[in-house]
Amino acid sequence: MTSLYRLAVIRTVDGPLAVAEHGGRMAPLHVLLGEVAPRIDLGPLLADWPTTSARIDAAIDAGGGVFAQAGIEAASADFALPFASPGALMCIGANYHDHIAEMPMPMTPEYPYAFVKPTHNTLSASGDGVEAPKGVEMMDWEAELAAVIGTAAKHVGEDDALTHVAGYINFNDLSARDWVASRPPIGVDWVRHKAHDGFAPIGPYFVPARFIADPQDLPVRLTVNGAVKQDSNTAQMIYGLKAIIRHLSSIMTLQPGDIIATGTPAGVGHGRKPPEYLKPGDEIRMEIGPLGELVTPIV
Known part of the structure; x- marks a missing residue:
């Protein structure tokens, strides 16, 4: 079973960036998922959450190197809104x-x-x-x-x-x-x-x-x-x-x-x-x- 991870959006010099936090380090979500364009909001993940969450699980299980190589120390993160435009x-x-x-x-x-x-x-x-x-x-x-x-x-x-x-x-x-x-x-x-x-x-x-x-x-x-x-x-x-x-x-x-x-x-x-x-x-x-x-x- 995938161990605990948490999702967030942080502020960077290039703008908001969606990340996954695992073991005290953060990795850009798009890097984990093998995507080119950075994700800037967690809201779109919910459009097909069962499928997307399974993808993130698999990426976390296989992506320990991403946290080591591209990781950001979670303790120093500057947080932005996780959901920029939620529903009700x-x-x-x-x-x-x-x-x-x-x-x-x-x-x-x-x-x-x-x-x-x-x-x-x-x-x-x-x-x-x-x-x-x-x-x-x-x-x-x-x-x-x-x-x-x-x-x-x-x-x-x-x-x-x-x-x-x-x-x-x-x-x-x-x-x-x-x-x-x-x-x-x-x-x-x-x-x-x-x-x-x-x-x-x-x-x-x-x-x-x-x-x-x-x-x-x-x-x-x-x-x-x-x-x-x-x-x-x-x-x-x-x-x-x-x-x-x-x-x-x-x-x-x-x-x-x-x-x-x-x-x-x-x-x-x-x-x-x-x-x-x-x-x-x-x-x-x-x-x-x-x-x-x-x-x-x-x-």
Whole structure:
């Protein structure tokens, strides 16, 4: 069986470059695959993910020399967005037992509670600074496991749900709690709450699904300025990924490239006593299992 590898896009002097990371070194994906033109985005890999992933597996198994000869030290990589133009970005809210307990929520959701984040302005790569929005006093962090869809899914059952997942990636669902705390009379303004520029840090690595034995058994850890804020496990989810995919695919056809963020555990700033919020100069670091460390400076 192919040993663990991770895919990413890094910044180089010649522009973005898709790479495979294996054993701490990175090799250009097009070199591994015997292609001439560099690949600059992981998104096109999902058009025929079963075939493409098998090609990458075979290349990794046979391509140890590529990592030695053309390899880049992963520790020195400057990451870019792994998916430049993903499909829908769907987020599940209130989905961890420990998060429900820390927040003033009167009940557990009866089904996976979802909202959509725009991708054209919110996505930011690991290492990218995210601007603290003007007028926002309650900017918060939310470490989340995100699944990337690899094959179309419509009305799928839980038994088949994970077969539609290409892989997993870190996601930080940055939030402006101001419009939750004020409880507007008509309801929460989800755009003002979730859709500010840069409010969807993602990355650095995309890990193929076969390397994640159980998405409901992954450690979730987030720090702010080195202090641990979130330290939990995806086992705390109220609705696991199978149930989430079943639910969402009953509403819409999930397409390759769609991203599903699965909710955050306890330890968000708004749930702490006293509450804590982000400010310019802070640095967030989050890591879930083997997905790498997603770094987000607040500027």
